Amino acid sequence: xxxxxxxxxxxxxxxxxxxxxxxxxxxxxxxxxxxxxxxxxxxxxxxxxxxxxxxxxxxxxxxxxxxxxxxxxxxxxxxxxxxxxxxxxxxxxxxxxxxxxxxxxxxxxxxxxxxxxxxxxxxxxxxxxxxxxxxxxxxxxxxxxxxxxxxxxxxxxxxxxxxxxxxxxxxxxxxxxxxxxxxxxxxxxxxxxxxxxxxxxxxxxxxxxxxxxxxxxxxxxxxxxxxxxxxxxxxxxxxxxx
Amino acid sequence: xxxxxxxxxxxxxxxxxxxxxxxxxxxxxxxxxxxxxxxxxxxxxxxxxxxxxxxxxxxxxxxxxxxxxxxxxxxxxxxxxxxxxxxxxxxxxxxxxxxxxxxxxxxxxxxxxxxxxxxxxxxxxxxxxxxxxxxxxxxxxxxxxxxxxxxxxxxxxxxxxxxxxxxxxxxxxxxxxxxxxxxxxxxxxxxxxxxxxxxxxxxxxxxxxxxxxxxxxxxxxxxxxxxxxxxxxxxxxxxxxxxxxxxxxxxxxxxxxxxxxxxxxxxxxxxxxxxxxxxxxxxxxxxxxxxxxxxxxxxxxxxxxxxxxxxxxxxxxxxxxxxxxxxxxxxxxxxxxxxxxxxxxxxxxxxxxxxxxxxxxxxxxxxxxxxxxxxxxxxxxxxxxxxxxxxxxxxxxxxxxxxxxxxxxxxxxxxxxxxxxxxxxxxxxxxxxxxxxxxxxxxxxxxxxxxxxxxxxxxxxxxxxxxxxxxxxxxxxxxxxxxxxxxxxxxxxxxxxxxxxxxxxxxxxxxxxxxxxxxxxxxx
Numbered sequence: 001x002x003x004x005x006x007x008x009x010x011x012x013x014x015x016x017x018x019x020x021x022x023x024x025x026x027x028x029x030x031x032x033x034x035x036x037x038x039x040x041x042x043x044x045x046x047x048x049x050x051x052x053x054x055x056x057x058x059x060x061x062x063x064x065x066x067x068x069x070x071x072x073x074x075x076x077x078x079x080x081x082x083x084x085x086x087x088x089x090x091x092x093x094x095x096x097x098x099x100x101x102x103x104x105x106x107x108x109x110x111x112x113x114x115x116x117x118x119x120x121x122x123x124x125x126x127x128x129x130x131x132x133x134x135x136x137x138x139x140x141x142x143x144x145x146x147x148x149x150x151x152x153x154x155x156x157x158x159x160x161x162x163x164x165x166x167x168x169x170x171x172x173x174x175x176x177x178x179x180x181x182x183x184x185x186x187x188x189x190x191x192x193x194x195x196x197x198x199x200x201x202x203x204x205x206x207x208x209x210x211x212x213x214x215x216x217x218x219x220x221x222x223x224x225x226x227x228x229x230x231x232x233x234x235x236x237x238x239x240x241x242x
Numbered sequence: 243x244x245x246x247x248x249x250x251x252x253x254x255x256x257x258x259x260x261x262x263x264x265x266x267x268x269x270x271x272x273x274x275x276x277x278x279x280x281x282x283x284x285x286x287x288x289x290x291x292x293x294x295x296x297x298x299x300x301x302x303x304x305x306x307x308x309x310x311x312x313x314x315x316x317x318x319x320x321x322x323x324x325x326x327x328x329x330x331x332x333x334x335x336x337x338x339x340x341x342x343x344x345x346x347x348x349x350x351x352x353x354x355x356x357x358x359x360x361x362x363x364x365x366x367x368x369x370x371x372x373x374x375x376x377x378x379x380x381x382x383x384x385x386x387x388x389x390x391x392x393x394x395x396x397x398x399x400x401x402x403x404x405x406x407x408x409x410x411x412x413x414x415x416x417x418x419x420x421x422x423x424x425x426x427x428x429x430x431x432x433x434x435x436x437x438x439x440x441x442x443x444x445x446x447x448x449x450x451x452x453x454x455x456x457x458x459x460x461x462x463x464x465x466x467x468x469x470x471x472x473x474x475x476x477x478x479x480x481x482x483x484x485x486x487x488x489x490x491x492x493x494x495x496x497x498x499x500x501x502x503x504x505x506x507x508x509x510x511x512x513x514x515x516x517x518x519x520x521x522x523x524x525x526x527x528x529x530x531x532x533x534x535x536x537x538x539x540x541x542x543x544x545x546x547x548x549x550x551x552x553x554x555x556x557x558x559x560x561x562x563x564x565x566x567x568x569x570x571x572x573x574x575x576x577x578x579x580x581x582x583x584x585x586x587x588x589x590x591x592x593x594x595x596x597x598x599x600x601x602x603x604x605x606x607x608x609x610x611x612x613x614x615x616x617x618x619x620x621x622x623x624x625x626x627x628x629x630x631x632x633x634x635x636x637x638x639x640x641x642x643x644x645x646x647x648x649x650x651x652x653x654x655x656x657x658x659x660x661x662x663x664x665x666x667x668x669x670x671x672x673x674x675x676x677x678x679x680x681x682x683x684x685x686x687x688x689x690x691x692x693x694x695x696x697x698x699x700x701x702x703x704x705x706x707x708x709x710x711x712x713x714x715x716x717x718x719x720x721x722x723x724x725x726x727x728x729x730x731x732x733x734x735x736x737x738x739x740x741x742x743x744x745x746x747x748x749x750x751x752x753x754x755x756x757x758x759x760x761x762x763x764x765x766x
Contacts, residue, residue, distance in 0.1 A: 041652035042464065049654045050426045050468050056400050100654035101424055103495075106646045106661065114607040114646075156609055157644060161663045187686055187708040189724055223642045223664055224584065228602065228610050 024092030027085050035076070040096045045076065049096045060090040110153035116236055118229065123237025126230055133234070136218065139241050147242045156235045160223065167214035169193050174207055183212060263369040263385065264323045266411050266436075270481045275739040277322040279476075280363050280408035282736060286478040286541040287627040289696045290737045294744035296699035299759055300713050300723045306745055306758040307343030311336060315732050316749030318363035318408065319624070319693075322738040327747065328366070328385070329754065332358040332376050332406070335388060341740055343756060349388035351375050356404035357421065360732075362476065362622070363408035365416060367436040372416050374405035380418050382439060394439040396420055401427050408476050412486060412517045415442060419473030419488070423535075424655055426468035426494040429509070433520060443520030447471030447490050447508050455507035455525075465502040470494030471509035475539035475622055479517065480555070483572055486517040487544070487557060491537035497605040497645065497660075498533070498653030505530040510538040512559060512567075514574060524574030528561040530596050533604045534587070534645065534660070535616035536563040542571075543627050543634065549577055549675060558674055560625050560636035562618030563587075565597055566677045580677025582670055583619045583638040587612050605645035605658045615643025616660045617689055624693035624734035626702070628716050633671040633680060635694045635702060635716075640666045665689045667707050671719060681719035693734020695746070703746055705731030711748055711755075727755065 029038045035045035048054050057063045064086050070078035081089075127133040137143050150158060169183040171191060179201060181193035191210050192202035214220075264278050272283045274291050282288055295303060313331045320329035327340045333354060337346040356376035364383075365372040370391060371383040377399040382391040396418060397403035402425030409418040415433040429447035434440060448469045449455040459466035470493045477488035493509035495501055510529035513522055528538040543558045549568065557571035564585040568578035576595035588597040603612050619638055626635045642664040649657040667690035669683040688707030695703040701722070702714040709730055713723040733749035746757045 037652075039651050041654065047464055047468075047652070047654075049652075050464070052398070052401055055402070055425070056398070103648050103654060104424070104656035104659040106648060106659040110646070115609060117608040153609075153646075157661060157663060160611070160642070160644070185708075187706065187710060188721060189710065189726075220664060223611070223613075224586070226611060228606075228608075231611060232608055 020088045020091035021095040022092075024088030024090070024095075027081070028089050028092050031079055031081065032089065040093060045074075048093055049100050054093050054097060057090065057094070060087055063090050063093060106153065108151040108153060110151070112152040112239070115152050115156055115232070116239065118232030118234070118236035120233070120236040120240050122229075123233035123235065126234055127237055131222070131230065131234060132218070143238065143241055145241060147239045152239065155238060156231070159231065159234055159238065160226070161219060162216060165215050167212050167216075169213070170211045171201075171203060172209040172211075173203070186210070186212065262324050262326075264366040266367050266413060269411065277320070277736045277738050278366060279321065279410065280319055280365070281476060281478065281541060281624065282319075284479040284481065285544040285627075286624075287543055287545060287629070287696075288624050288694065288734065288736075289626060289628055289698075291698045292737055292739055292744045293698040294739065295697065295701060295746065295759060297701065297715055297722060300699075300701060302760055303713065303723050303757050304760050306743075306756040308756070309336075309338055309343040309345070309754040311752045311754065313752040314358070315360070315751050316754060317360040317733050318749070319734050319736050320747055320754070321364060321366055322736070322747075323366055323385075325740055326385070327754075328364050328371060329749070330361045330363050330373065330408075331752075332361045335364060335371065335373055335383065337385070337388065338754075340738060340745065340756075343754070347388040349373075349383060349390075351381070354399075356399045357406075357424075359404075359406060359421075361406050365409040365411045367411045367416060370436060372409045372411070372418070372436075374407060374409065374418060376404050376406075378403040378405045378420055378422075380405075380409070380416075380434065380439065382436075392439045394434065396432060397422075397430075401425060403427060405474075407474050410476050410479065410486075411436065412479050415517055417477070417486065417517065419475070421472045421474040421491075423470050423472060423492060423494055423496055426470065426654060428467060428469060429471035429473055429490060431473040431488060431515070431520070433517070445515055445520040445522070447473070449507065458505035458507040460503050463502075468494060469502065469506060469509060470496070471506075471511075472537070473539070474537070475541065478542050478544050478557075480544055480571060483555065484517065485523060485571070486515045487542040487571065488513050488515065489537070489539035489542055489559065491539055492532050492535045495649070495653040495655055495657040496533075496535050497647055497656060497658035498649055499531055499604050501653045501657075502531075506532070510536060512538060512542050512557070512569070514571070526567065526569055526574050526576060527596060528559065528565060528567055529563045529599075531599065532563075533599070534563070534612060536561070536614075536618060538562065539622065540620060541625055543625060544571060545627055545629055545674075547629070547632060547674065556674070558627065558634055560620050560634065560638070560672070562614070562621055563597065564614050564619035566634070566636070566672055567595065568674060568677075578675070578677055580672075582636055582672055582677065582679070583614065583640060583668075585613055585619070603645075605647040605660070607647050609644040609646050611642065611663070612645050612660070613642045614639065615641040615662050616645075617641050617643075617662065617665075621691065623691050623732075624695075626694040626696045627674070628696045628700075628702075630698075631700070631717055632674055633716065634674050635669065635671050635696065637685070637690050637692060637694065637704065638668050638670050639689050640664070640668070641689060669694070669704060669714070669719070671716075683714060683719040683721075690730075692731040695735040695737060697737060703735040703737075703748070705748070705750075709750075711750070729753075
């Protein structure tokens with residue numbers, strides 16, 4: 001297994017070095033970058049990331065002829081590049097279009113340094129003071145090592161909205177009997193729960209009294225109170241809890 | 243107007259020979275018992291004069307029929323013309339019997355490229371239906387059997403365009419919009435000939451350099467020619483003023499304001515166009531220089547009512563950015579701006595009635611908490627206006643979201659994204675004169691995407707985000723009827739009457755439910 005992984009990593013590294021798109025990036029910067037910008041987003045000549053011709057190109061069928069023949073009417077010279085170089089440039093341009101399409105990707109690989117604009121010391125003061133975090137949480141107990149448990153982006157988001165935790169509910173029936181358990185469903189018309197033994201119960205809302213205890217309510221209530229600085233300071237502080 | 247009159251005459255004679263079609267001249271008279279356009283009529287009020295189902299008898303509302311489309315979620319509003327319902331999902335159209343729910347025909351376009359996010363429905367002119375496809379074609383189908391008469395390309399799917407909307411027929415114009423903001427492409431609205439599909443005009447969301455409005459884009463930049471502003475929701479129309487009202491979508495790159503300093507007209511705008519020429523008559527911009535994907539495509543609802551002590555021809559929109567706007571629809575004069583939900587992105591309202599965005603609430607690498615999130619305080623699900631009550635209804639959402647900016651070089655495409663942190667929904671009845679909330683009906687956790695229908699029975703039909711279909715008292719918001727439909731309504735309800743029986747049709751997942759009073763009920 002390990003041998004396979006090593007082999008795979010070596011292959012990936014080789015592919016990285018010798019893949020057409022990275023080769024094309026160099027070629028593009030050298031041959032085209034002066035006019036189209038080193039990253040193809042345009043300079044004196046158009047942005048090729050948003051170019052209709054590039055969008056419609058299939059494997060160089062449209063880009064190739066433009067490189068080879070130039071666009072004399074628009075001042076672009078013909079570039080007599082070898083076919084494989086042109087193919088590399090084509091691969092690079094499609095990669096750049098793909099990067100634009102993925103610019104909405106924000107996930108677990110989001111870099112820590114982009115999020116880390118706050119001040120950890122101010123975050124700690126907020127944690128123990130205005131944020132009232134310390135009334136439920138402790139940096140040495142439930143939050144010990146929290147920064148190791150979550151990717152940076154998810155840590156920032158979980159501060160605001162922790163992983164949903166079932167609320168508990170007590171239902172008082174018309175006879176006065178009280179049943180408590182984990183809230184299963186609640187809307188205007190029905191309420192249901194699971195009791196301590198794991199059994200499911202439900203009632204019409206208009207026949208019973210319902211009292212919900214939601215441990216996340218405090219987090220909900222804070223959403224209109226945070227400043228962005230509070231969030232970033234708090235995040236910087238929790239990032240120190242490794 | 244001349245064209246319209248000529249067309250009305252032409253179609254009038256056409257109709258005499260062909261009994262099952264829809265005379266476009268008939269659209270000029272608000273329908274009383276049919277639903278011939280996406281919004282039911284040109285005003286976009288989604289208020290039906292039908293009143294057989296009312297507060298006194300709604301408790302006995304029952305299932306008349308159900309239709310299993312075995313499809314993606316139905317987001318379209320069916321048309322009802324001559325006893326046939328026409329509805330869609332991406333790539334597919336159904337004609338079903340409005341009395342029984344039995345299928346008349348089904349059309350499936352080819353497996354196509356383009357975003358299949360949803361589909362809102364068809365338009366009808368004479369015997370023909372107009373249907374947009376995910377790869378941004380516009381098809382003309384024979385309403386009799388679903389046979390394709392012609393198929394034209396509205397926009398190139400390879401550039402990032404797609405289509406979801408229900409076109410609007412005005413006279414001899416089929417007016418069709420397009421979608422797509424993953425790439426930086428210009429938005430436009432197109433009018434084609436209903437018989438041939440030939441283009442009559444195309445209005446581009448962005449002005450050409452040098453034209454009025456171009457000063458709201460950076461100079462010496464390609465921003466204005468790649469500025470987005472899609473036209474993906476059906477507009478409304480005032481026959482007396484002969485003006486077409488349309489909402490436009492967000493500018494591109496979506497979250498990257500610094501790439502396009504200025505207001506970025508006519509993105510995130512309500513525009514009034516001449517339906518014969520596509521020329522802009524006036525505009526109002528709910529979200530100048532948008533950086534949060536707050537399309538202003540929500541239905542521009544038209545009604546005549548007193549405002550400030552004077553009778554006015556009004557246009558109202560509850561916009562995705564959380565603000566309710568009222569304009570004079572003759573001139574575009576701004577009359578009212580009021581929040582319909584809590585927001586945290588403005589420092590106030592400017593002299594022209596536009597919310598002023600806070601720079602620090604623009605998307606940023608470190609994430610900024612903004613409400614509403616990009617899904618919006620409301621969205622494409624229909625609002626409604628009840629004229630006797632003077633109330634404007636909107637499904638309003640409290641969406642708390644963090645906006646991240648991802649670009650490091652020149653931004654392209656979205657250049658970031660927001661992640662929702664918390665979502666709740668509520669239904670609000672707004673006093674159109676003040677924007678004040680007359681009543682509030684909480685719909686629970688989650689983002690409700692159910693639209694609203696009101697009727698002369700003083701009823702309001704909608705759904706919540708917990709699979710319940712609801713009928714509320716339109717005056718008070720009190721629940722009068724409900725059922726767990728086994729899935730959420732992600733469409734907007736519609737109603738019609740046939741053989742003296744009123745039906746309300748609601749899409750839930752891939753099922754259409756038709757509700758009515760029990761057969762044998764004394765129907766007056």
